[in-house]
Amino acid sequence: MGVKSISAWGRLSNDVHDVQMLHDRAHVASVVQTHAPGLAFGNGRSYGDVCLNPGGTLWHTVGLNKFISFDDASGRLVCESGVLLRDIQRVLAPRGWMLPVTPGTQRITVGGAIANDVHGKNHHAAGCFGDHVLSLTLARTNGEVLTLDWNKTPELMSATVGGLGLTGVVVTAELQLRRVESPWLLTETLPYQGLTEFFELADVSEPHWEHTVSWIDCLAGATARGIFMRANPLSANAAEAMPPWIQKRPLNVPFVPPVSLVNRLSLKPFNLAYYHLQKFKQGVNVAHYEPFFYPLDNVQHWNRMYGPRGFYQYQSVVPREGGQEAVQAMLAAIAASGEGSFLAVLKTFGHREARGMLSFPQPGVTLALDFPNGGERTHQLFERLDAIVREVKGRLYMAKDARMSRDLFEAGYPRLSEFVAHRDPGIRSGMSQRLMGF
Ligand SMILES: Cc1cc2nc3c(=O)[nH]c(=O)nc-3n(C[C@H](O)[C@H](O)[C@H](O)COP(=O)(O)OP(=O)(O)OC[C@H]3O[C@@H](n4cnc5c(N)ncnc54)[C@H](O)[C@@H]3O)c2cc1C
Numbered sequence: 502m503g504v505k506s507i508s509a510w511g512r513l514s515n516d517v518h519d520v521q522m523l524h525d526r527a528h529v530a531s532v533v534q535t536h537a538p539g540l541a542f543g544n545g546r547s548y549g550d551v552c553l554n555p556g557g558t559l560w561h562t563v564g565l566n567k568f569i570s571f572d573d574a575s576g577r578l579v580c581e582s583g584v585l586l587r588d589i590q591r592v593l594a595p596r597g598w599m600l601p602v603t604p605g606t607q608r609i610t611v612g613g614a615i616a617n618d619v620h621g622k623n624h625h626a627a628g629c630f631g632d633h634v635l636s637l638t639l640a641r642t643n644g645e646v647l648t649l650d651w652n653k654t655p656e657l658m659s660a661t662v663g664g665l666g667l668t669g670v671v672v673t674a675e676l677q678l679r680r681v682e683s684p685w686l687l688t689e690t691l692p693y694q695g696l697t698e699f700f701e702l703a704d705v706s707e708p709h710w711e712h713t714v715s716w717i718d719c720l721a722g723a724t725a726r727g728i729f730m731r732a733n734p735l736s737a738n739a740a741e742a743m744p745p746w747i748q749k750r751p752l753n754v755p756f757v758p759p760v761s762l763v764n765r766l767s768l769k770p771f772n773l774a775y776y777h778l779q780k781f782k783q784g785v786n787v788a789h790y791e792p793f794f795y796p797l798d799n800v801q802h803w804n805r806m807y808g809p810r811g812f813y814q815y816q817s818v819v820p821r822e823g824g825q826e827a828v829q830a831m832l833a834a835i836a837a838s839g840e841g842s843f844l845a846v847l848k849t850f851g852h853r854e855a856r857g858m859l860s861f862p863q864p865g866v867t868l869a870l871d872f873p874n875g876g877e878r879t880h881q882l883f884e885r886l887d888a889i890v891r892e893v894k895g896r897l898y899m900a901k902d903a904r905m906s907r908d909l910f911e912a913g914y915p916r917l918s919e920f921v922a923h924r925d926p927g928i929r930s931g932m933s934q935r936l937m938g939f
Pocket of ligand 1: 510540541542543544545546547548551552562582583603604605606608609610611612613614616617618619620621622665666667669670671672797900901930
């Protein structure tokens with residue numbers, strides 16, 4: 502492909518890269534050996550510099566898009582790392598198999614899902630994406646291709662799952678899918694007032710509902726009103742009554758507006774309208790998995806809405822103990838700053854430690870907020886939020902980050918020194934240079 506300017510999802514920069522396309526899985530090792538130092542690039546759905554290597558090489562995996570084998574009896578899929586999660590689900594859901602864990606967009610690659618060890622709305626029930634990766638092949642820049650799994654190579658596997666692409670290029674992966682009886686979900690939408698009510702709902706829902714998530718209006722101040730959603734897969738019998746799935750035409754943001762459409766004036770009415778719209782839907786419903794799990798995938802290029810300066814996502818996780826106070830303090834800091842976020846997502850994580858050395862999820866509660874890039878003003882708010890996260894021994898999510906400091910990173914990820922030993926010296930990213938020095 503050659504020299505090209507590439508942005509991450511947050512569109513905070515547009516950096517020149519030497520883009521090398523990967524097509525043939527047999528030749529990945531020789532390409533990465535010849536063009537090191539570089540970094541694998543999936544579908545660019547990470548928000549910041551974890552998927553960028555400004556001024557350097559990106560190995561684009563879009564051409565590594567083949568399914569290699571699928572066993573219909575066991576649900577084991579072997580595919581190349583550039584395959585999109587959406588393609589796996591669309592091909593295999595009609596055959597009764599789905600991915601056990603997917604994030605809030607299915608327009609990401611298998612390699613990207615492994616490198617950020619992504620989580621979904623069912624973390625309490627199913628853990629992270631990496632928990633369902635049985636094995637993978639990894640091309641290193643010294644020309645080696647290694648086969649990794651959790652039993653024979655536990656350390657390098659644990660460094661690679663959640664390893665931000667820094668241990669090598671994942672070429673293929675063997676994934677364990679889960680059986681589903683239908684593509685439909687039984688959902689329930691419940692409005693709540695205040696964080697105490699949110700935590701009560703999370704506690705009573707987790708043992709009985711596979712998927713839980715909530716949206717919180719961070720502009721509502723002390724009341725912290727929100728909408729709690731929970732869902733379970735629908736059985737085949739119940740699903741039989743459903744109409745055939747109608748494919749909607751995707752919506753689009755066709756150009757980058759000169760200023761952010763998300764600003765102080767538009768946020769309050771948007772959040773109010775969204776709250777009342779969702780509240781109107783309260784109660785039990787049946788939903789297809791796509792709009793429930795990936796509500797924004799139907800609006801192409803929605804990230805352009807923030808205008809030419811782009812936007813940040815700030816996603817933290819804080820332990821349950823002290824978590825309510827920490828989230829309350831973050832909401833208060835946001836309200837006081839006047840920097841609003843729309844679509845703030847609040848969700849509890851289950852009581853399981855992730856297997857990756859640098860995986861983000863830990864037992865506790867995670868808050869994710871989008872902010873238009875307002876320059877210094879926005880950074881001052883982030884520093885206040887960082888102090889709250891640090892105080893309660895929380896951490897920030899690298900898939901979303903573009904600005905955390907090195908000491909906050911080191912404090913949040915105690916297995917960092919163990920991880921560094923497994924890095925491939927021919928791989929670097931904007932983030933690795935910012936947070937690890939190379
Ligand atoms: C709307 C939206 C909702 C989201 N919701 C969630 C969510 O609910 N939960 C969650 O966890 N995340 C979520 N994310 C973040 C997203 O899931 C991750 O950033 C994901 O890693 C992006 O995958 P990608 O294929 O686009 O990879 P990229 O963003 O291109 O790259 C991500 C990382 O993967 C590495 N990588 C990519 N391919 C390979 C490979 N073959 N070998 C080695 N390394 C590789 C890159 O080097 C980089 O470090 C969301 C993002 C968006 C835009």
